[in-house]
Amino acid sequence: MLGIKRKTWDHTYSRAALLFLTPSLVFFAVFFLFPLLFTLYLSFHEWDMLSSLRSSKWAGLANYAVLFQDHRFLKALTNTFIYVGANLLLMPLIALVVALLLQSVKLFPRFWRLIFFLPVVTSVVAMSLVWQYIFDPTFGPLNELLKLLGLQPQGWTMNPKQSLLSIIIVMLWQGTGYYAIIYLAGLMGVSREYYEAAEMDGANAWQKFWAITFHFLRPTTEFVLVIVAVNFFQVFTPVFVITNGGPVDSSNILGLYIYQTAFEFLKMGKASVMAVVLFVLVMGFSFMQIRIMRRTTYE
Amino acid sequence: MKKMLFLFPLLVLLSLMMLTGCAPQGPTTVRILAHWDATNSEAYKALISEYESQNKNVKIELQTVPFGDLMKKISTSELSENGPDIYHIYSAWLPELVNSKAVVAIPDDIAKDIGQGYAANIKESVSMGGATYGYPTELATYALNYNRKLFQKAGIAEPPKNWQELVADAKKLTKKEGGRVVQQGFGVITGWDSGVVHPWLSLLLSDGGKFLTDDNKKAAFNSDEGKETIALYKTLLDSGAINPEMSPANASTMGGYQNNFELGHTAMIIMANWWKGGLQSTMKENFADVMTAPIPMGPHGDKSSPIFYSWLYSVSSKSKHQAEAWKFLKWINSPKAAGESSRQGTWLMNQGIIPSRTSDQTANAQALSDPFMKTYVDLLKDATPFPIVMGGAEITATLQKQVEAVLFGQSAPNAALDTAEQQINAIVSK
Numbered sequence: 001m002l003g004i005k006r007k008t009w010d011h012t013y014s015r016a017a018l019l020f021l022t023p024s025l026v027f028f029a030v031f032f033l034f035p036l037l038f039t040l041y042l043s044f045h046e047w048d049m050l051s052s053l054r055s056s057k058w059a060g061l062a063n064y065a066v067l068f069q070d071h072r073f074l075k076a077l078t079n080t081f082i083y084v085g086a087n088l089l090l091m092p093l094i095a096l097v098v099a100l101l102l103q104s105v106k107l108f109p110r111f112w113r114l115i116f117f118l119p120v121v122t123s124v125v126a127m128s129l130v131w132q133y134i135f136d137p138t139f140g141p142l143n144e145l146l147k148l149l150g151l152q153p154q155g156w157t158m159n160p161k162q163s164l165l166s167i168i169i170v171m172l173w174q175g176t177g178y179y180a181i182i183y184l185a186g187l188m189g190v191s192r193e194y195y196e197a198a199e200m201d202g203a204n205a206w207q208k209f210w211a212i213t214f215h216f217l218r219p220t221t222e223f224v225l226v227i228v229a230v231n232f233f234q235v236f237t238p239v240f241v242i243t244n245g246g247p248v249d250s251s252n253i254l255g256l257y258i259y260q261t262a263f264e265f266l267k268m269g270k271a272s273v274m275a276v277v278l279f280v281l282v283m284g285f286s287f288m289q290i291r292i293m294r295r296t297t298y299e
Numbered sequence: 300m301k302k303m304l305f306l307f308p309l310l311v312l313l314s315l316m317m318l319t320g321c322a323p324q325g326p327t328t329v330r331i332l333a334h335w336d337a338t339n340s341e342a343y344k345a346l347i348s349e350y351e352s353q354n355k356n357v358k359i360e361l362q363t364v365p366f367g368d369l370m371k372k373i374s375t376s377e378l379s380e381n382g383p384d385i386y387h388i389y390s391a392w393l394p395e396l397v398n399s400k401a402v403v404a405i406p407d408d409i410a411k412d413i414g415q416g417y418a419a420n421i422k423e424s425v426s427m428g429g430a431t432y433g434y435p436t437e438l439a440t441y442a443l444n445y446n447r448k449l450f451q452k453a454g455i456a457e458p459p460k461n462w463q464e465l466v467a468d469a470k471k472l473t474k475k476e477g478g479r480v481v482q483q484g485f486g487v488i489t490g491w492d493s494g495v496v497h498p499w500l501s502l503l504l505s506d507g508g509k510f511l512t513d514d515n516k517k518a519a520f521n522s523d524e525g526k527e528t529i530a531l532y533k534t535l536l537d538s539g540a541i542n543p544e545m546s547p548a549n550a551s552t553m554g555g556y557q558n559n560f561e562l563g564h565t566a567m568i569i570m571a572n573w574w575k576g577g578l579q580s581t582m583k584e585n586f587a588d589v590m591t592a593p594i595p596m597g598p599h600g601d602k603s604s605p606i607f608y609s610w611l612y613s614v615s616s617k618s619k620h621q622a623e624a625w626k627f628l629k630w631i632n633s634p635k636a637a638g639e640s641s642r643q644g645t646w647l648m649n650q651g652i653i654p655s656r657t658s659d660q661t662a663n664a665q666a667l668s669d670p671f672m673k674t675y676v677d678l679l680k681d682a683t684p685f686p687i688v689m690g691g692a693e694i695t696a697t698l699q700k701q702v703e704a705v706l707f708g709q710s711a712p713n714a715a716l717d718t719a720e721q722q723i724n725a726i727v728s729k
Contacts, residue, residue: 048374048395048398048399049374049375049377049378050373050374050377050395050396050398050399050401051377051398051399051400051401055399072700132549136547136555137544137545138544138545138555138558138559138564139555139558153479155544157547158489158543158544158546158547158555159544159707160707160708160709241549243490244490244549246489246490246547246703247489247490247543247703247706247707248700248703248704248707248709249700250707260696263370263371263374264370264371264692264693264696265690265692265693265696266370266374266395266692
């Protein structure tokens, strides 16, 4: 008898849970699952977006084969890895330093947090236009500053060797505040007692940072690294506005090349293959990161 | 009784549906999608109001996007059943739009009007496979623009007529400070496909070269003339007369290249007539120093022959109001009165753009003979249309990348042409 009641309760509970989850599931299916499956479908077809989908032609693996002979794609892929790699290396480092500074500052602490967080809430397009002007080799204030300091002005976004670096600088400036706030939240969770105990044992500042701060911030760092990878693999707007991938594709990244292939050359099949590659990269990279971080955490 | 209770609401519902169906319909809405800026759109809306006051049953809605987004907007609109009725398009996009049946061929009455009102080569530039796909609107071609004041300061009396003079003048007009070029003799554009390719092709054609073969099936620019044209860029670059850092254009076709010319940091540049309005509004009284001249001829050339392209109004195949759309287009493109310019022609002239209708060119002959515009108008007779070929955007982008590779020292001139030829042949062969 009890078993029957339990079953009925479980059944009712599951139905209720499903009912509550339905809006989220429908949203997920319409805006995530469907586009994902549609992209996969398109990657095996030739379609120009102008004609009806019914007139699209089956291409098999041709779009995949063409992709790896496309030098522009390989350049964009390489740039994407350099760009993501640089941000993975520098973003957590800078964000952690900023978070430590924000934690220790006693004069107007909220003001400083606001200052660092402002770029995060600023319009990306507006911010990119300002940076485009800052980097302008002829009129830009950055070169004027370099000249004032007696240094040689640079080509920045108009120099193929510096254009990707310029984009990385912008993204570090824009993203630091967000990741610093995440680190700051992590730092607030570290009990003062550990530091007091370490001080009693005669630990110096570096030992305290390494053994306590860095150790307790490991889950935060894990989260930051995954989010940085996911977000930065998909970057588009600042590159589109500041350099449009130039000069000579030196700052072109996968997100922008997908857009150009789809909407400028009207090759939805090839663009979809690139989107699939990007999806696999993001998933694989994030999965690998989580595995490595978990393994090192448990060790 | 129960049956009556059920039937009553049904009858009410049916009556309401019938009444709705019989109710007087609102005005037909015709939507136009174009890439005009805010000022020109406002001026266009005044024409729309005039049309609406004469046609109470029609409402015209103007939607505008930046040039860089226009084709994207068209392609996404085509996915909808309720997109714009009229597209204002660049003629190079016609093959893709016709191939996908996104636009319709002109009806008979419009064919008669276009046949009588436009020159054969202009009609040809909006036609494919024997069918015409819309009303030609603006014409754009390229000429050498130069800053008279900088020429005078450098002691140069006349604009260059050939490449030898071009190189010599560009060198004289170049100024360096601390090893950096602060005034370039000859400006180029980078980061915008047509901005890179059209001036380069204008030089190639003025050297007697060709872009594609006559049947548009293969690249033809990797020739002696093509090698001379890319070598010209390399010579100017090596001498410092071209400073690529002064060349950027953004996605909306504005940018550093224009600022540098307006501020007198660029002495010469090859550019289309449509930028006149922009230059005038920014340069104000300094615009008087902007002069135009034919494209300097190359060693194999016997005439200045720039690239030209046109724009057209076309009607979407998905439009439910095609007749109303063509009626409006005929109204705006027809002479306002006998011997007068069409509304479209006057609107284009106010922007410094050459109208394509013959009667508009005649009615605006005086305005078209101003020193800036006259060069462009004169050049049109020897201008070569940009090929109407499938993959036009990709071909342009491919050549752009290789010309830019030379400008930014990423590729040797002849190697760049070889790569461009190989890649473009692969695109057109499809």
